[in-house]
Amino acid sequence: MNNDNTESCQATGKFKTADELLSAYNALQSEFTKRCQSLKRLQAELDDLRAQADTARNAATERSGALSATDDDKAQNDAVQASVERGSERCDAPCELAVPDDILRHADEYAEILSAIPEVMNACIARYKKKLLGARTGFLSPSGAAVITPVARPKTLSDAKRLADDLLK
Numbered sequence: 001m002n003n004d005n006t007e008s009c010q011a012t013g014k015f016k017t018a019d020e021l022l023s024a025y026n027a028l029q030s031e032f033t034k035r036c037q038s039l040k041r042l043q044a045e046l047d048d049l050r051a052q053a054d055t056a057r058n059a060a061t062e063r064s065g066a067l068s069a070t071d072d073d074k075a076q077n078d079a080v081q082a083s084v085e086r087g088s089e090r091c092d093a094p095c096e097l098a099v100p101d102d103i104l105r106h107a108d109e110y111a112e113i114l115s116a117i118p119e120v121m122n123a124c125i126a127r128y129k130k131k132l133l134g135a136r137t138g139f140l141s142p143s144g145a146a147v148i149t150p151v152a153r154p155k156t157l158s159d160a161k162r163l164a165d166d167l168l169k
Contacts, residue, residue: 053116060118 015021103110114120154160 049113053113057116057118 013021015024115124152163154163
């Protein structure tokens with residue numbers, strides 16, 4: 001009898017009885033069902049957002065298709081300039097926004113969705129250009145500073161010796 005009890009415990013693992021095992025299985029199945037429903041709901045929301053982004057992209061394409069190439073370039077430049085001016089009015093000081101954790105975790109997906117909206121993309125590009133132009137000061141190059149001075153050429157042998165000694169020190 002003791003041998004049968006040991007075999008029963010080994011068959012059900014950490015559960016003492018088959019009823020406990022069944023109860024745990026049912027709880028696990030319930031949790032799995034909840035998560036599947038949640039995943040389905042989130043997938044539907046994502047599909048809706050993608051559809052909205054596609055609609056916005058198509059509308060922007062139709063609007064820009066109505067303009068000629070030169071008008072389109074001029075309109076885009078005007079929009080960029082206006083967004084730079086608006087951005088400089090609002091964000092001269094560093095902007096501190098409370099960003100939800102979900103957005104931070106899925107930043108690449110949100111960036112892809114927002115970049116489909118031409119106004120958002122133009123504003124981002126304008127802000128980036130302004131940041132690049134603001135970073136340049138004086139004669140600094142992007143990789144470092146360059147100093148241009150005339151090369152000192154020795155006129156006599158003693159001048160050459162002095163320059164060589166200065167270089168070797």
